[in-house]
Amino acid sequence: MAIKTNLDLVNETDNFPYYEDGRENYTDFLSSYWEFHLQGWSKPLGYIPEWAVEKMPWGDLWELDTKKRTVKPGRLESVPSQEELIRATLEKARDSKVFEVLKGWRNELYPIFGPRNTIENIVSMERAGSALFGINSYGVHMTVYVQTEEGMKIWVPRRARNKQTYGGYLDNTVAGGVSTGEKPFECMIRESAEEASFPEDLVRSKAKVCGTVSYIHIRDKRAGGETGLFQPECQHVYDMEVPADVVPKPNDNEVEEFYLWTVEEVQKAMAEGQIKPNCALVLLDFFVRHGILTAENEPDYVEIVSRLHRKLPFPTS
Missing domain, CATH: 3.30.750 (Transcription Regulator spoIIAA)
Incomplete structure (x- = not known):
């Protein structure tokens, strides 16, 4: 099994060429x-x-x-x-x-x-049909964590193996797409109930808005269906620290189970490619925000941080 670096994880998701890295390659790809x-x-x-x-x-x-x-x-x-x-x-x-x-x-x-x-x-x-037309799409991702005597632990779900996209992969604690007319935080509340059985009052009182992660992804076979589809995406990201007695439970058919893992266990799963690609970017953003990933322990730190916030090519909300 090939071990992936943090920059590998970024390159795997933000995988549409940059004009600055080679005009001909960018132009050929877009053609x-x-x-x-x-x-x-x-x-x-x-x-x-x-x-x-x-x-x-x-x-x-x-x-x-x-x-x-x-x-x-x-x-x-x-x-x-x-x-x-x-x-x-x-x-x-x-x-x-x-x-x-x-x-x-x-x-x-x-x-x-x-x-x-x-x-x-x-x-x-x-x-x-959104990926067929290559439009900007928007989602919400929340990382839920617990502070324990062993240090920080993160709740990590496994996607249902029968899901059309990335079946069986690990995911962020809560994640979902923002529909027309829906505000990101209201979407997060809905998804929190559907996927993790978190009550609305818990999410409203504990969840913290932490910005966005954006990238342009060209789909591969793991996403299900056709490959080569152009997907510019913006994920609204949230953190939520919860006490030890708050345990997420699947409430729909999209999640099989949840694991409470140390940061090191999550990083190992990321390096082994077990986590859905765009979810790995959200976790990297979380690690930067919490001082887990720094310029001292990551040689590609500046490149990674800049790539987590790509300017999208079409009008944004």
Whole structure:
């Protein structure tokens, strides 16, 4: 088993090339994607792999420009909105089994945000289709820990092995996607109840807002479904210290069990690749914040800290 360094963990998740590291490599990589646009906004709001453009059942209401390599809604006479057109197209793709990733259909909407000077939600999109369009997506991740006589210990869940994405991998204590119209902290309260049986009053009184972790991920086979999908993500991160008698318990079918591990045990699992890639980044951010990972014990400290907060390519909420 190859042991991964902390920088390896960052490179594994934030794995879209940086322009500064090589213009040709960046340009070549991006040339395999088409830009996703919406009417009324000139800049792209997502990147779609060329093979996905070729397979998607667009129909005649979309405008595909092969020269500019852009996709956007066109004539909308027969549908009420761009959102409805996106929904109908994804439903058609799902029903005809065009994409594996759509087998995980959630009936849950993710927002697409517009120009930065308005910061408004333009349209929403089915969560399972968001990676196909390469839009920014948002989540919440909370690390719950206990101070013991042996030092800090962290509650670590194991994802259900039958989950479509990263089945059986270790995760952050609580994590989930932020739906359209949902505030991050309210999402955290919901996910805390669903995944760990934490009562709302506990989370409201104990959870601390700790910023964000952001990256651009290109999906591999562990995520389930198609590989090569463009995924820019922003995770709102939280810490929650709890007393020893607070024990998380699975409350849905997404978590198998929880372990209470020392920092060293968590770091070992990370190095062995047992933890879901983006969750490893959230834990690295936690270790930096708590003085566990420092410039004195990590030679790649500056690179790691900067890479945990990548500027996302599309308008953000």
